[in-house]
Amino acid sequence: MEKEIRILHLxxxxxxxxxxxxxxxxxxxxxxxxxxxxxxxxxxxxxxGYDLILSDYRLPAMTAYQP
Numbered sequence: 108m109e110k111e112i113r114i115l116h117l118x119x120x121x122x123x124x125x126x127x128x129x130x131x132x133x134x135x136x137x138x139x140x141x142x143x144x145x146x147x148x149x150x151x152x153x154x155x156g157y158d159l160i161l162s163d164y165r166l167p168a169m170t171a172y173q174p
Contacts, residue, residue: 117162
């Protein structure tokens with residue numbers, strides 16, 4: 108069995124998240140954790156390790172250009 112790839116997905120738009128999941132759902136070895144805010148994102152990073160992070164570049168409270 109292949110090692111599960113753990114993905115942390117920062118996305119505030121449910122429709123965009125569903126599009127990503129539909130695209131990746133054929134890969135049964137993926138585990139996707141979706142968070143919707145910078146606080147949830149920080150908590151998820153502290154609690155677990157991820158192999159890949161997918162991130163929306165603009166959220167209501169932050170953008171990719173903010174540190």
